[in-house]
Amino acid sequence: MRDANNYIVFLLLVASLSSTATSADNSEQSRPFYRHLIYLKESGQQEKILPTVVKYETQGLLKNETINARLVLARSYQDMGVYLKSASILEDLIAAKVLKGAVLDEAFFYLAKNYFYQKKYADAENVIKKTGGISDRGLRSERDHLFTLIFLAQGKYQETQDFLRDNWRNVLSVWGMYSKFNLAVAMLKSGKIDQGMTLLKDAGSRQGKTLEELTLLDKINQVMGYLLIRENRPDQSRQYFEKVRLQGGYSNLALLGAGWASYMLKQYNQALVPWEELIGRDIRDVSVQEAMLMVPGVYEKIGRHDVAAERFKVAIDYFQEEFDRLDRSMALIKNNELSAIIKKTVYTGERDMNVLLNLSSPGVSHYLRQLNEDKGFSKLLTDYWGLQSLSYELNNNLVMVNSLEPSMTSIKNNTGVNVPTKSSLIQRSSTLKQEIDNALELAAQSLNQSALHLLEARKKHLSEYLIQARLSLVRIYEQLEKSTQNG
């Protein structure tokens, strides 16, 4: 992969050097082709960028924009999760010293981001420190955000606080919310509980307009609520849970927390309100399962043993059914059914959760959405689809090389530029395709492993609820029997 890359960098250096004499003309000529790449990037057609860059480079169409095109390509690879390839392009561009000023800063920034996603945190920190005063405000905010993530990932909480204290006021509003949240995390993790909570409270008090801001506020209020529960201040925590929108992604955990706050205050009837609402939701959610266990527990507390027994029985049935379903799904995944379904998406061309759900058997589809809520699984799936698209496009590229041959010969004859031969292009594309296909296989295995690991964790949680519910039911039956004897 490295050789193929060096070859392309060599090509772009030749192109950039040979173009300096007539740079003004070339710049005008090459701009539409470069803009086409930008269009592909902005419209989310990442997988088309590599074949297009190869095609334009081969035809000598990029001229002055060759370096910018390579940067676009590196970012596309990064978006598709092909980190090694993306890093290798950026490292080569930086080593070739062809980048200057803002473009060089941009390359450092994307390389740091790349290392961060590869979990090479020390390398990421070294590289991001090389970015100078980025003039673009949006990119600067993104850079500062990445800076804090790199510090936090290494457990450098004090450095995070120092950095953000100096910088978070400068960042754009929505980035500022993330910065405040991350600063609060750094403070809380380093034991500065009151300061961290004050900061969170401040971040959560603003008005949200967009869906992103509203969801972010939900997240902040949810964390505040649970922090106050941990600090044994349930009376205060309830108000934060109540701020979380009922239809948002954080509502289940907020309802659970609101119930716990009332339960801790021994206001059992009030605890029933959010928990009864919660148990009407999807049983696959762990917070719903916990509410199913707690509702009969509340009835037992308030002396309604008959209702408690009935509700515990219902919960046990639900838990048992869910337990069996998990077992069946895990057996299917162990049989590679999940990876087989994901592989099928290459033929549909569309890659989102709905397509995947339609292709799956009920046993697998039952947990797919829940699995995708896990950020690790979701990232793996996105990366897999990125690689899959790239492999598909490279296949097309191999077919396309034949039709490019006349243009390549014509360029060679007219300009004398050493254009790659058909066989060398086919070899390059084939090598790339082989590497991408190997990566695809590894990614499919990782997806399978991740799914099994997540379902196993759910099963463990559920089995603990099941045991608690059964023991509670036995206890209630004894109490009911005793009261019958006494009565």
Place this chain on the structure above:
Amino acid sequence: MSRYYLAALLCCLSLDVLAVDRLEMDAVSIKGNSELPKSLYIVPWQQAEQSALNGQLVNDLLESILTPLDREEFLRGLVSEKQ
């Protein structure tokens, strides 16, 4: 002369102290009524407390939700939620 009497008296007293009486005792044996049923009643002095149900999520949750937010990841989550 009186000194000899005193010495003889002291010797007689000390011999009295050294002479220990021995008492032979049998081992104590307690016999119960083997015809009575063998059962034990423990009377609770107060009502047993209801065993607490553990809110596993509440205990474990904070560590998992108190993680830094990456905007890119957060937005990806929003997209999949919309689907």
